[in-house]
Amino acid sequence: MRRTALRRRVFARRGIRLLSALLAACLLAGCSLPGLSLLPQPTPGPEAPAPSATPQPEPLRLFVAEEAAPAGFSALIEAWCAGQGAAVEWVSSAEEAGLALLARRPNAENYADLSAEPLLGVLAQSASALPGQSEAEGCCALPLGLEGYGYLADGELLAALLGEGFTPELLQRASWAEWEAFIEALGGWIEQPSEQTVTLAGQAFSLPAEPPAAAQNLTGVFAVPAAAPNAFAGSALSPLLCAAFAGLDTVQPDPALLTGPLNSLWAALRLETGWMAGPSGPLLRGAGSGDNGGNGSDAAAAQTLADAAALLQEGRAVFCRAGSGALAALCEPEFAARLVLIPLKYSLDETDLSSAAAFTLEQLTSWPVAATPGWLAIPAGASEAQRLGAESFLLWLSFSAEGQQALTRCTGLLGIAGAAGESPAQVSLAAAIASGEILPDLAAAFSPAAHAAVSAVLTGDWLPQAQWSPSQRPAYVEAVLAALGQS
Numbered sequence: 343m344r345r346t347a348l349r350r351r352v353f354a355r356r357g358i359r360l361l362s363a364l365l366a367a368c369l370l371a372g373c374s375l376p377g378l379s380l381l382p383q384p385t386p387g388p389e390a391p392a393p394s395a396t397p398q399p400e401p402l403r404l405f406v407a408e409e410a411a412p413a414g415f416s417a418l419i420e421a422w423c424a425g426q427g428a429a430v431e432w433v434s435s436a437e438e439a440g441l442a443l444l445a446r447r448p449n450a451e452n453y454a455d456l457s458a459e460p461l462l463g464v465l466a467q468s469a470s471a472l473p474g475q476s477e478a479e480g481c482c483a484l485p486l487g488l489e490g491y492g493y494l495a496d497g498e499l500l501a502a503l504l505g506e507g508f509t510p511e512l513l514q515r516a517s518w519a520e521w522e523a524f525i526e527a528l529g530g531w532i533e534q535p536s537e538q539t540v541t542l543a544g545q546a547f548s549l550p551a552e553p554p555a556a557a558q559n560l561t562g563v564f565a566v567p568a569a570a571p572n573a574f575a576g577s578a579l580s581p582l583l584c585a586a587f588a589g590l591d592t593v594q595p596d597p598a599l600l601t602g603p604l605n606s607l608w609a610a611l612r613l614e615t616g617w618m619a620g621p622s623g624p625l626l627r628g629a630g631s632g633d634n635g636g637n638g639s640d641a642a643a644a645q646t647l648a649d650a651a652a653l654l655q656e657g658r659a660v661f662c663r664a665g666s667g668a669l670a671a672l673c674e675p676e677f678a679a680r681l682v683l684i685p686l687k688y689s690l691d692e693t694d695l696s697s698a699a700a701f702t703l704e705q706l707t708s709w710p711v712a713a714t715p716g717w718l719a720i721p722a723g724a725s726e727a728q729r730l731g732a733e734s735f736l737l738w739l740s741f742s743a744e745g746q747q748a749l750t751r752c753t754g755l756l757g758i759a760g761a762a763g764e765s766p767a768q769v770s771l772a773a774a775i776a777s778g779e780i781l782p783d784l785a786a787a788f789s790p791a792a793h794a795a796v797s798a799v800l801t802g803d804w805l806p807q808a809q810w811s812p813s814q815r816p817a818y819v820e821a822v823l824a825a826l827g828q829s
Contacts, residue, residue, distance in 0.1 A: 402428035404731040407439035410716035412486065413671030414753035415443060421748040422735050436721045440728025441735060443486065444717045446786065453482035453719040454729070462733065465740050468758050472712065472782065484736065485714035487755025489667035490771040491577035491783070492710045493684040495660055497766050500682065502556040503528070503660075504540075504547040510682040510766065515543040515708050518606075521687040522613060525563055528660065529617035532560045533624075556657060562619025565650035565659035568643045568801055574611055575796035576785055578663065580711045581686050582607055583784035586696045593787035595826035599696050604819040606688035611800060612810045618642050619659035621652075628808030639805045648672050665713055666767045667754030678754070683767035685710045701781065710771060712780040715755070788826055795825035 406419060419430050436442040436452070457466040466481030501508055516524070524540045527549065531538065537551040553560070567573050582603035587593045618625035620637050625645075629638025645653075651672035653659045661684070662669060670678040685708055692703065701709070720732045738745040740759045749755055756763060756772055763769040774780045785793070799821045804810070 402426060402731045402734055403727065404428060404430045404735055405433050405438060405440040405728050406430060407433050407436045407442045407721075409436075410443050410445040412715035412753055412755075413668060415486070415716070417752040418739075418748055419735075421752060422738055422745070425744055425748075426734065426738065428731065428734070436719075437723060439721055440724045440730075441732040442719050442721055444483065444719060445790065447483050447717050448719055450482040452722055454722050454724065455482060456484065456720065456736075457481045459733065461737055461741070465736065465759060472758070472780075483717040483719040484740075485758050486716040486718055487667070487749050487753060487757055488712045488714055488771070488775065489665040489755050490683045490710040490767060490774070491580070491663075491665045491713045492686050493661040493663050494654070494666060494669050494681050494767060495662075495684060496556075496654065496657070496677070497680050497682040499556045499657065499660060502554040503549060504542075505550070507545070508542075508547055510684065510770070512542040512545060513684045514770070516687070517543075518687050518689045518707060522689075525613055525617060529563050532557075532562065532617075559657040560619070560660065561622070561653075561658045562624045563617035563660050564614050564619060565645075565653035565662040566614060566618050566625075566642060567645055567647040567650040567662070567664065568805065569646045569649075571790070571797060572793040573797050574800040575793040577665065577711050577713045577783050578686060579607070579785040579788075579793075579796070580713075580783050581688055581706045581781055582690075583787070584701050584706060584781050585690055585694050585699050587784060588698045588700045589782070590784055590787050592698065593784050595788075595823050597823050600823060600826075601819055602694035603688075603690060604822055605815055606690050606694065607822070608810075608815045608818050609689045610687065611804075614663065615642070615800075615805060616810075619653050621658065626808070627804075627810075628806055643801050643805055665715065666765075666771065668715065670754035670765065670767070679765045681765050681767040683710055683770055705779070706781070709779050709781050710774055711783055712771070712775060713783040713786075715753075789828070792826050792828045795828050796822050799825055 404419065404423070408415065422428065423430050433439050436444075442448075442453075456462040462484075463481075465484055469484050470481060472485075495510075497510060500510065500513070513521075513524075520541055520543070524542060527538055527540050531549045535549075535551065535553050538549050539546050540549060541547075582600070583593055585603045586596070586599040615627050618627075620641060623637050625642040626638050627642070647664060647668065650659070650662045650664070651669055654662045654669075655673050655677045663686070666681065666683055670681060673681070687707055690703055690706055695703065718736065720729055724732065739749060740746070740757050746757045746759075749757055750764060750768065754768070756768060756775065763772040771780075799818065803821070804818065
């Protein structure tokens with residue numbers, strides 16, 4: 343029944359998008375339908391005198407306040423300015439702005455209801471129809487765009503490692519048990535290459551006896567951006583929250599519902615931090631800066647997302663857990679065009695699913711999280727001129743081919759009203775969005791402070807420990823639940 347309802351929403355959304363695209367194309371191009379008349383046309387009269395010159399309208403100006411700062415947003419604004427002959431002014435607060443880019447979906451009382459405008463209302467319907475979003479009346483903010491959150495990898499490197507017959511779809515459909523065995527085998531292979539068999543989605547593949555050219559620089563399996571404030575939280579929590587809650591408005595740090603799913607988080611992070619790549623060798627939990635030439639937990643904790651992107655691009659790591667847009671923006675375009683997206687893998691079982699869960703176990707391990715790095719809103723106090731510039735930008739961004747292409751080119755994101763991807767990661771995400779096979783980013787229900795606290799539990803207390811025992815798992819889960827309870 344859930345899948346049938348989901349398909350109905352998807353088909354309805356496609357119809358809305360087609361209608362809105364046709365309307366917007368006419369509005370943006372300034373076109374009109376040709377006149378149709380069944381009566382004789384009047385005989386032309388004397389030529390009318392040339393009209394006197396009329397004042398030209400003032401060029402559009404966009405006043406932007408930026409609370410969130412995803413990579414490429416400034417370039418996106420400049421692309422709109424260039425195409426529309428408009429100007430932008432960056433201001434320090436939403437009170438001065440016509441358009442605000444916010445880190446979280448805001449409260450309606452401070453921002454205009456976008457659903458009151460016909461075409462913006464179509465966008466509001468598209469946003470509310472995304473899984474996990476509220477169906478409530480009114481909409482005060484729109485996602486800047488969508489990125490897939492999961493494990494990003496160089497498709498050419500994976501093909502070189504696994505050989506003929508491998509496709510990224512097999513990793514996307516792999517179970518937790520297959521994923522865990524593959525990572526363990528790959529980590530051991532990097533340390534000491536030898537031919538060995540791995541199984542993905544039921545199909546057997548062989549890691550080669552000798553490293554192929556693309557794998558010569560590997561130092562570990564995962565590039566881990568441990569220095570990021572939410573490195574071990576953020577959207578990584580969303581599949582686990584989807585096992586317990588149906589939507590954003592129901593998420594809470596409930597121990598009864600989250601203890602089981604968070605056990606799976608501990609297992610996934612144990613696997614990930616057990617096979618970390620560094621610039622000159624593996625990074626080890628618990629060693630600290632004084633041992634192993636500095637390749638210990640201190641070195642791991644210092645890595646930013648830019649560092650992790652460099653490790654991936656240099657062929658020193660196979661996977662990096664990140665948002666597809668954020669990671670692609672830090673890579674060279676030629677490399678970013680090869681990225682593939684693998685959904686997060688967790689050891690969830692039927693006992694972890696609550697009665698409110700809207701997804702099956704198979705969906706939770708094979709569908710990517712669709713996340714947004716920011717929300718676009720029009721402050722309630724914006725003047726008519728400020729609002730005009732903001733609405734023009736929103737329509738250009740979502741309905742015009744130029745806007746959709748600029749969004750993907752500048753930020754690596756896909757538009758909520760539909761857009762074609764370029765890299766394999768974007769293509770697979772676009773297909774997942776079109777078919778409704780995406781997980782909502784329920785982790786957005788918690789504050790940035792709560793996510794930073796969850797991440798600090800691991801970097802402060804667990805990354806320094808060389809060995810992780812399952813007997814320690816309850817202490818980790820308890821600490822994470824306490825961190826999520828922070829406002």
